[in-house]
Amino acid sequence: MSLPRRAAHAVAESPVAERVADAQKFVYAPVLEWARRSPLHSDVLGHSLHPVLTDLTLGCWTSATLLDVVGGCASRRAATLLTSAGVAVAVPTAVAGAADWAEMTGSERRVGAVHALGTDIATFLFMGSLVARLRGRNVAATRLA
Numbered sequence: 001m002s003l004p005r006r007a008a009h010a011v012a013e014s015p016v017a018e019r020v021a022d023a024q025k026f027v028y029a030p031v032l033e034w035a036r037r038s039p040l041h042s043d044v045l046g047h048s049l050h051p052v053l054t055d056l057t058l059g060c061w062t063s064a065t066l067l068d069v070v071g072g073c074a075s076r077r078a079a080t081l082l083t084s085a086g087v088a089v090a091v092p093t094a095v096a097g098a099a100d101w102a103e104m105t106g107s108e109r110r111v112g113a114v115h116a117l118g119t120d121i122a123t124f125l126f127m128g129s130l131v132a133r134l135r136g137r138n139v140a141a142t143r144l145a
Contacts, residue, residue, distance in 0.1 A: 011114050012107035021113035031095070032102045040092055041099035048100050053093035060086030061126055061145065068142040080133040083145065087130055090123045 001009070011017050025032070035041065042048040064082035067075035097119075101112040125144050132141035 008111060012111050014110060017110035017114050020117055021109050024113050024116060028098060032098055035095045035099035036102050038095060038099060040096035048096065050093060050096040050100055053089060053096055056089045057086050057093050060089065061122075064129075065142075065145050068145055076133070076138060079145075080130070080141075083126055083130045083133060083141075087123070087127055090119075090126070094119070094123070 064079040067079040129144035
């Protein structure tokens with residue numbers, strides 16, 4: 001079995017991942033039921049919007065990071081715009097993912113919970129990066145991104 005498959009299997013069977021899933025269900029309980037009824041849920045459209053929205057979010061953030069690394073001062077405005085767009089799209093992306101996750105059980109639920117925890121951390125780091133950018137703290141913004 002390949003390393004990525006072994007890692008996914010370890011997460012899927014982890015009691016720690018189950019505790020993460022339980023904690024997320026508790027923290028996000030007010031949003032989960034609303035998300036399941038939202039137009040972002042798979043059942044409403046017949047397919048999940050979450051993967052499409054993740055591409056937008058990641059595309060914005062990857063592009064902003066690339067501009068930070070190779071674009072220099074001339075690209076700061078564009079990097080700020082891309083970071084802002086990524087943060088804005090992260091909200092419906094998270095809602096769509098939460099709606100899908102709320103109906104998962106077992107190993108899928110545990111893997112989804114660990115995925116959500118990682119993306120929550122990334123979202124908060126990019127939100128911090130956006131705040132730093134808007135305050136003119138470009139080195140901090142780049143490091144957070």
